[in-house]
Amino acid sequence: MTYAAWEPRCRCTTVAPGKLDLFVVTLVEGRLAALDTVMDYEAALERARGFHRDNPCQIKVLPMTGEELRNYLGIELPKTRRPMTEAERKMVHDRMTNILRDSNDADARADALDLMSELGMVAR
Numbered sequence: 001m002t003y004a005a006w007e008p009r010c011r012c013t014t015v016a017p018g019k020l021d022l023f024v025v026t027l028v029e030g031r032l033a034a035l036d037t038v039m040d041y042e043a044a045l046e047r048a049r050g051f052h053r054d055n056p057c058q059i060k061v062l063p064m065t066g067e068e069l070r071n072y073l074g075i076e077l078p079k080t081r082r083p084m085t086e087a088e089r090k091m092v093h094d095r096m097t098n099i100l101r102d103s104n105d106a107d108a109r110a111d112a113l114d115l116m117s118e119l120g121m122v123a124r
Contacts, residue, residue, distance in 0.1 A: 010056040012048050017041050017063035019107075025072065027060045038063055084119075093121055 017024070017038050024044045026034040028051070036044045041063060048059045064072065084092070092115070099112040116122045 009058060010052075012052040012059040012061070014045055014048075014061040015063065018065075020065045021063035022066050023064045023069045025062045025064055025069065027062065029058055033059075035069075089119070089121075092116075092119065096121070 021038045024034075024036045024038055024041050025032065026036070026044055026048050034044060034047070041061075045061050048061050052059050069075075070077070096112040096116050100109050103109050103112075113122065
């Protein structure tokens with residue numbers, strides 16, 4: 001039995017970013033070519049398409065969550081957390097408060113409130 005692809009091998013493929021995606025990984029012939037934030041998804045896709053026009057090859061533009069990216073790159077998180085400094089705690093508190101006050105995204109506000117609750121900054 002031989003394998004016959006439905007589409008040509010030299011193509012640029014992607015999927016739309018999901019709600020939890022934070023990064024965009026661009027692979028050229030299976031090798032990491034670029035790493036962008038999901039905010040730059042359209043630019044990454046245009047860059048890949050432009051490269052593909054001049055260099056027919058297999059290109060994949062893949063949105064990924066933080067956990068997926070860590071797994072792909074082989075990054076392991078430390079087994080134990082170090083305590084936050086007061087400066088870090090204030091920064092997190094201020095940023096989460098700004099999200100609660102200014103964001104129109106209900107999910108972002110809920111996530112900010114959950115994080116503040118987990119850190120003991122607010123009682124629920």
